[in-house]
Amino acid sequence: MTAVPPHPTSADVARRAGVSRATVSYVLNNADHAISEETRSRVLAAARELQYAPNASARSLRAGRSNIVLVPVPEAPSTPGVDTVIGHLDGELTKRGLRMLLHGDRTAAGIQGARAWAELRPAAVYLNVRRGTRPAVALLRRAGVQAVLLGGVPTVPYAPCVPLDETAVGRVATRHLLDRGHRRLACLVPRGLPAAFAERRFRAVVETAQAEGASVERVDCDLTTDSLAAAVSRWRDPVRRPDAVYAHNDEFAIALIHTLHETGLDVPRDVAVIGSGNRPLGALLRPTLSTAHFVVPDIARVIASSIRRLLDGQGLDPDVATAVQPRLVLRESA
């Protein structure tokens, strides 16, 4: 391991171009400071030759902020679709001159996490409303974070919020089942996921159903043969069988349909099944899967645009409300 020369600084560029460091700075940030075309090009040439890259630490120390948008993400991208939102978000933010950095948020909970994020002095932070408690937001604000944008429900008064409601897919799916005339529903409640997550979505389904006088059987299960078979076996008896099932997501829906077939029940004739997430496999296996899902690119776009607007002193993107509405994809299974 030979000693490597240190990275060139703006002083090196200045020396090489035969000008002062201030001039280099003005040129490279093309500030509106009069600089002759000739020295400008000399500076640019020197920077290129030295492969100069400004030191982000020094820059954000001086500026008091960075161009970083920090996105704390949960350890496992368990929620299907969340990972893809983030993938799209990166591109959208880049278009707007910002740099997205992901940071696992499992390492520090509560206010500890906020403190860790604050250390980076990002320009903006986009995080789940559950993590964005009032003290956490206050801490980030004091740390100089200009835009703290929350995602999720319920919306809170102390920070702007993209009302991205994961339970909405459950509601939309349920409403479709009701529209088709089903009144005896069932809802899978996965054990593997964080309990509160599955629980909330179940409650949304129940509320939607009860408003129409429909019943909802609760089916706790996980993604194993035994678990699903046990749940399904008692549905052989038509009296105990629901008309339709909301399977929480497409993986469970596919597995459920498979298990129903093995039990001798047909989908959708005996039981209708609907999932959520719009996974590719759902369009492929027979019967093809009906599903409710978010329009990921639209959501990513309004989040990025809202962050940019907040940094520029404006409010949320007005398209937020429509972008967060889930869509239905109707195929054979329900």
Add this chain to the structure above:
Amino acid sequence: MTAVPPHPTSADVARRAGVSRATVSYVLNNADHAISEETRSRVLAAARELQYAPNASARSLRAGRSNIVLVPVPEAPSTPGVDTVIGHLDGELTKRGLRMLLHGDRTAAGIQGARAWAELRPAAVYLNVRRGTRPAVALLRRAGVQAVLLGGVPTVPYAPCVPLDETAVGRVATRHLLDRGHRRLACLVPRGLPAAFAERRFRAVVETAQAEGASVERVDCDLTTDSLAAAVSRWRDPVRRPDAVYAHNDEFAIALIHTLHETGLDVPRDVAVIGSGNRPLGALLRPTLSTAHFVVPDIARVIASSIRRLLDGQGLDPDVATAVQPRLVLRESA
């Protein structure tokens, strides 16, 4: 939006504790500098009361490096499992006092990307060997990045490398099919993925098979009914039918098995099928799916430990070689 007070600095802590800023620094970094127990606790109390969080920019500017491990990730987590490696990696790095930040690498290609990463002056960068060209690594080194660790094959002479070979799962799966006596193989080559990715894995399968005198039919397809059905239809004729198929990954394997059943072919009696990735659904649908996969937690552990060791001036973790070997999960389909 009311004006918020700026974030407290170490000077604020010093003022509150009635000591100098240097003392605060010594206490908070518990350097081996004699400080009385009494002032130490006064400083700690002041820091806690002010919710002081050090400014990472200032710290890394002064130190010339940060505790950041930057991991540029491709826009789409195309390789199933790569995303989960990263999830595990975060935890492993945190255990070792490092902070992982993910950065989309689609925004800037080639040396441009390296320059963007260099701006953050991370302590370490872990990136794919394809992105880690010689000039890119040299640039990072000159930018003060202490540890540049590459992942992937081929290994290169100019930087330490974790030889994580995505084609290895294909080889292991193929070897299993050969061991079972299959000599007429087929291999799915997905169109959706980056071409080179699918192509490399296909070639690995071909090489492994030819060494044993077996043939490999190439099946270009994507994850749609039409595409798979077209491929499978000509297999109704036993003369043209392969003994066994490597389906590239578990999603394709599940879809393929489904299509084969609809065509009237049984798995594994008529055709054996093996995937890779060890997805949960594979253990569930009938026939249960055989699959080759990487042991994600082990891989994450050796990567993290190697980064830590490189920062400490040591070499790669000696367990790297064994950790990157893929494992077979044998179930019903092959």
Add this chain to the structure above:
DNA sequence: GGGGTATAGTGACACGAGTAACCGGATGCC
């Protein structure tokens, strides 16, 4: 020739933290 103004460029300071060098006082040892 004096005063105003635009142009091109420089000097110097601040941002927040880490740390080498220094300093006064108490203690120990011959």
Add this chain to the structure above:
DNA sequence: GGCATCCGGTTACTCGTGTCACTATACCCC
């Protein structure tokens, strides 16, 4: 008493950048 040593703490400099305030030259106009 004289010298070294340890303790507890401070002063002052540094990292790389952005930018305010300033200088110097040239030009124009009354």
